[in-house]
Amino acid sequence: MIRIRGHIGELPVDLSVELDEQDWAQLARQLPASANVQSMQASTEDGIDPHWLGAQQLLRDVGRMEGPQLLAELEAMSGSAQVAKRLLVRLRHNAQVKVQSSADAPIYSWVGEGD
Known part of the structure; x- marks a missing residue:
């Protein structure tokens, strides 16, 4: 439960919501943060971080990208x-990535030959 x-304006609010196991499971499937926690836990157990591998591959593929765009990606x-x-x-902080300052935003460039 x-x-x-709390209060909404001057009105007091006291709300109780009851969820059974199926409701919690359905809610967990819809939350991206819980999926990230599960995938992070799985990657730690395997010793492989799929997000880190994906981030490296993304920058390796594009070669060069401004910080805000890279963050969005x-x-x-x-x-x-x-x-x-x-x-x-x-x-x-990766040795295979060079970060240059520019007037608007830092520019991330892949300079490494491999992983």
């Missing part, structure tokens, strides 16, 4: 802004 208490790929930001930081 979920209980929500990583968010679309991972389904999470938080995961995308972490991937961007990892790319910034």
Whole structure:
């Protein structure tokens, strides 16, 4: 059961929502964040991070991309802004990636030969 208490304007709100196991399962399937947590847990168990591999492949394929555009692509790929930001930081500190400052935004370039 979920209980929500608060105010909407001057009106008090006290709402209880009851969910059975099927409702929770259906809700979990619709939340991208829970899917990311599950995939992150699975990747940790296997020792492989599919988001990290995808981020490297994305930059390798395009060769060069501005930071805001790369962040948007990583968010679309991972389904999470938080995961995308972490991937961007990892790319910034990767020896195979060169980051150049420009007037508008940093430019990320793939310079590595392999993984």
